[in-house]
Amino acid sequence: xxxxxxxxxxxxxxxxxxxxxxxxxxxxxxxxxxxxxxxxxxxxxxxxxxxxxxxxxxxxxxxxxxxxxxxxxxxxxxxxxxxxxxxxxxxxxxxxxxxxxxxxxxxxxxxxxxxxxxxxxxx
Amino acid sequence: xxxxxxxxxxxxxxxxxxxxxxxxxxxxxxxxxxxxxxxxxxxxxxxxxxxxxxxxxxxxxxxxxxxxxxxxxxxxxxxxxxxxxxxxxxxxxxxxxxxxxxxxxxxxxxxxxxxxxxxxxxx
DNA sequence: CGGCATCCTTTCCGATACTG
DNA sequence: CAGTATCGGAAAGGATGCCG
Numbered sequence: 001x002x003x004x005x006x007x008x009x010x011x012x013x014x015x016x017x018x019x020x021x022x023x024x025x026x027x028x029x030x031x032x033x034x035x036x037x038x039x040x041x042x043x044x045x046x047x048x049x050x051x052x053x054x055x056x057x058x059x060x061x062x063x064x065x066x067x068x069x070x071x072x073x074x075x076x077x078x079x080x081x082x083x084x085x086x087x088x089x090x091x092x093x094x095x096x097x098x099x100x101x102x103x104x105x106x107x108x109x110x111x112x113x114x115x116x117x118x119x120x121x122x123x
Numbered sequence: 124x125x126x127x128x129x130x131x132x133x134x135x136x137x138x139x140x141x142x143x144x145x146x147x148x149x150x151x152x153x154x155x156x157x158x159x160x161x162x163x164x165x166x167x168x169x170x171x172x173x174x175x176x177x178x179x180x181x182x183x184x185x186x187x188x189x190x191x192x193x194x195x196x197x198x199x200x201x202x203x204x205x206x207x208x209x210x211x212x213x214x215x216x217x218x219x220x221x222x223x224x225x226x227x228x229x230x231x232x233x234x235x236x237x238x239x240x241x242x243x244x245x246x
Numbered sequence: 247c248g249g250c251a252t253c254c255t256t257t258c259c260g261a262t263a264c265t266g
Numbered sequence: 267c268a269g270t271a272t273c274g275g276a277a278a279g280g281a282t283g284c285c286g
Contacts, residue, residue, distance in 0.1 A: 017226035018150050024259080027141055041268050052260050057269060079266085079267050088232050095225045098218035103140035105214055147279080164248050175280055180249060202247045202286080 020066040025051055025059045027099070030089070033069065034096055038084045068092065143189040148174055148182045150222070153212070156192065157219055161207045191215065 021027060025048065032039055032047050039047070044056055060083060063069040068089035074080040085092075144150060148171065155162055155170050162170070167179055183206060186192040191212035197203040208215075 014154055014223060014226040015151055017229050018222075022145075022147065024145070028138055031137055053269070054261085054271095055259065058259090073268095076267090079269080081268060091228055091232070092225055095218065095221035098221040099141075100137060102215055102218045103137040106140050176249070177251095177281085178279065181279090196248095199247090202249080204248060 020062070020068065023059050023062065025055055026063060027096075029056075029059055029063065030068070030085075030092065030096060031100070033083065033085045033089070034093065034100075036085070036090075038082050040083070041081050044083075063089075143185070143191065146182050146185070148178055149186060150219075152179075152182055152186065153191070153208075153215065153219060154223065156206060156208045156212070157216065157223075159208070159213075161205050163206070164204050167206075186212075 021030075028048055028051075029044065032044065041056070041060075044060075045051065045053070048056070060069065060071070064071050067086055070084050070086045070089075072082045072084070074082070144153075151171055151174075152167065155167065164179070164183075167183075168174065168176070171179070183192065183194070187194050190209055193207050193209045193212075195205045195207070197205070
């Protein structure tokens with residue numbers, strides 16, 4: 001069955017697709033695998049300052065479960081594990097690229113910055 | 124000072140830029156303002172099924188604070204408020220478009236789905 | 247109609263400790 | 267090296283009620 005993508009039906013798919021990109025570190029991780037790059041677990045720890053092992057492992061495993069990232073284990077004495085994008089994960093590259101370009105533009109754009117405000121528990 | 128964008132320095136900017144897109148509904152909202160579309164508060168409530176007024180208002184206000192979305196109030200008796208992308212918000216369109224295309228592709232790609240698993244606090 | 251305030255539950259996420 | 271397990275705090279998010 002061929003699906004017709006109106007802006008509306010697409011919105012549902014987008015919501016769905018977006019779920020696998022949500023999470024504080026998912027995109028960051030993806031960016032480090034961007035152009036075919038391969039990274040080891042410890043590489044991420046060095047590259048992404050501030051991430052905990054827990055989050056790294058968790059996000060990595062979710063990306064893996066979503067089929068975006070491939071995990072390759074080398075059965076060595078000091079364990080070695082590599083991560084790379086799957087073919088399906090690579091289909092994200094154009095979007096990643098666009099996002100990257102936008103982020104760069106951002107620098108030249110005089111925009112305001114917002115700081116934390118959610119539940120207005122300020123009284 | 125001209126900034127040189129190596130993949131590494133760019134990563135910092137990306138992290139920074141990404142922050143204003145984080146949130147369960149931010150992208151969804153942006154998608155509904157995609158090609159110059161203008162939406163009222165109540166439109167979003169209809170378009171984005173499952174969102175609460177709280178989240179809608181909060182995300183909208185953050186997008187506004189980040190300068191991505193413009194809010195226009197009509198001083199009528201039944202209040203009327205419109206939301207649209209700012210010029211700066213429109214610079215996101217290419218990225219939004221790429222993401223949209225990716226989400227559509229997704230449909231034709233046989234990939235697995237993952238469900239909730241985070242802290243194994245299941246006792 | 248278009249919110250804001252409050253309460254409460256769920257989920258996220260960081261720190262720490264332990265393992266093959 | 268590459269994780270897993272557990273705890274506890276913080277933040278996100280939902281439900282409800284009220285207001286201009």
